[in-house]
Amino acid sequence: MTMELRKTIDIACAREKAQLVLKNCKIVCVFTGDIIEGDIAVENGYIAGVGTYEGSKELDMKGMYVSPGLIDSHVHIDKPIDGHSPGLTGNALSAYAAAGVRTDHECSSTDEMRERLRLGMYVHIREGSAARNLEALLEGVTLRNSSRCTFCTDDKHPHELLEEGHIDSIIRKAVKRGLDVVDAIRMATINPALCYGLKNTGAIAPGYKADMVVFADLKDFRPNMVFKDGRLAARDGVPLFEVKPGTSECMKARMDIKAFTPEDMQRRLDNLLGRKGD
Numbered sequence: 001m002t003m004e005l006r007k008t009i010d011i012a013c014a015r016e017k018a019q020l021v022l023k024n025c026k027i028v029c030v031f032t033g034d035i036i037e038g039d040i041a042v043e044n045g046y047i048a049g050v051g052t053y054e055g056s057k058e059l060d061m062k063g064m065y066v067s068p069g070l071i072d073s074h075v076h077i078d079k080p081i082d083g084h085s086p087g088l089t090g091n092a093l094s095a096y097a098a099a100g101v102r103t104d105h106e107c108s109s110t111d112e113m114r115e116r117l118r119l120g121m122y123v124h125i126r127e128g129s130a131a132r133n134l135e136a137l138l139e140g141v142t143l144r145n146s147s148r149c150t151f152c153t154d155d156k157h158p159h160e161l162l163e164e165g166h167i168d169s170i171i172r173k174a175v176k177r178g179l180d181v182v183d184a185i186r187m188a189t190i191n192p193a194l195c196y197g198l199k200n201t202g203a204i205a206p207g208y209k210a211d212m213v214v215f216a217d218l219k220d221f222r223p224n225m226v227f228k229d230g231r232l233a234a235r236d237g238v239p240l241f242e243v244k245p246g247t248s249e250c251m252k253a254r255m256d257i258k259a260f261t262p263e264d265m266q267r268r269l270d271n272l273l274g275r276k277g278d
Contacts, residue, residue, distance in 0.1 A: 004044065011041055012049040012206055019043050020230055021055030022212075027204050028067040030190040033182045035218075040066065042210045045229035049206050065218055067185050068202050069211030069228065070167040073124045073192040074105040074152035082124070089115060095273055097121055103195065105152050108133050110140035117145050122195045125187070127170045128153040129160055134170060138177050146183050150192040168213075171221040181218050 010016040018041035027036040027050060041053040074082050083104040085096055089112070097119045105124035107113045108131075113123050125141075127134040131154060141149055151170045165172075167188045174184045193202030200208045210230035213223050226234040233241055 008043055008046075008048050011043050011053070014049070014051070014053055018048055018053055018055040019057065020210075021053045021058045022066060022214075023058050023060045024063055025061045025066045025214075026063060028065060028182060028185055029205075030068060030182070030186045030203050031205070035065070035182075040204060040210075040212070042227075042230040045210055045231075046200070047204060047206055047208050047210050050204065061214060064214050064216050064224065066204060067213045067215070068189040068204055068208070069213060069226070070171075070188045071150075071192040071198070071202065072152055072167050073122075073150035073195065074103070074126070074154055076155050083121065085116075086112075092273060094119060099272070105154055106131075107137060109136060113137050113140045114145075117148050122148050122150060122191075124150050124152040124192075125170075126152050126154050127173065128155050129157045130155060134173055135177065138174060138179060141179065141183070141187075143183075146187065147191060149187050150195060151184075151188050165222075168221050168223055175219060175221070181221070185221075 007016065011018045020042040022040040022042070025038060025040055027038060027040065029036050036050065038051050039053045040050055041048040041055065083096070083101040084106055085093065085101070085104050086106040086108065088096055093115060097116075102120070103122045103124060104116050105126050107116065107123055107125075116123050123137070125134055125137045126132070134151075151167055151174075153166065153170075156166065171181075171184045171188055174187075175181045190202035192198070201211065202208070204212065210227055212227040214225035214227075215221055215223055223234070224236060225232060233239065
């Protein structure tokens with residue numbers, strides 16, 4: 001047992017003080033759907049315990065809610081390998097899933113949504129700048145299938161992020177349209193974490209990353225504070241970190257693609273689906 005792990009266990013047992021404790025929280029438990037009243041002990045960027053704790057630094061949440069940090073399940077900042085299958089159905093969709101594609105963010109109807117969920121895919125409900133599918137797809141979210149649904153923006157313009165918000169705005173819209181607030185938070189936290197195998201992410205629980213959102217109203221999800229790796233990163237909409245200018249080499253990269261024709265694409269599709277050409 002390492003000294004760090006031993007100390008974490010001592011903190012979890014309340015034998016030692018944590019580096020940071022959020023006191024008097026209402027904690028959204030994404031595992032059971034409960035709202036738990038208590039403290040959150042944080043050590044080295046991870047949650048050590050949920051219960052009654054003392055810390056070297058303590059912040060009184062005064063009964064505000066705390067949820068896990070929000071996750072956009074598909075956004076064009078990074079380059080995830082995600083499904084794009086609008087209109088695909090039947091055997092072709094089965095072949096798509098059999099090829100290893102496990103997500104789709106381009107559903108526009110509940111029929112498309114249900115078919116993908118039945119094949120074991122995750123459906124990312126998109127509400128961005130160009131495409132807005134939340135209202136149409138919420139009707140297809142049920143207690144039985146909500147664990148396979150997440151929220152995403154796909155893309156969202158900077159001014160809309162500033163004016164409307166990000167995933168938090170989708171939560172507000174979904175709750176306003178009748179979705180249970182804890183289910184909405186699950187779809188923005190633990191569901192995408194499980195979808196992408198993000199280890200120790202997406203929950204307020206011992207051993208999970210201390211990425212947390214503090215908000216006052218369960219029916220109107222508006223972040224008052226945001227913690228990243230146990231550090232206060234934003235408060236009342238104001239960032240508390242410095243953004244250093246710079247360019248990433250990956251942004252300068254390009255793809256060189258050989259010339260191809262529509263017939264080339266058709267042949268590749270026929271091969272994938274096992275169809276014989278003329």
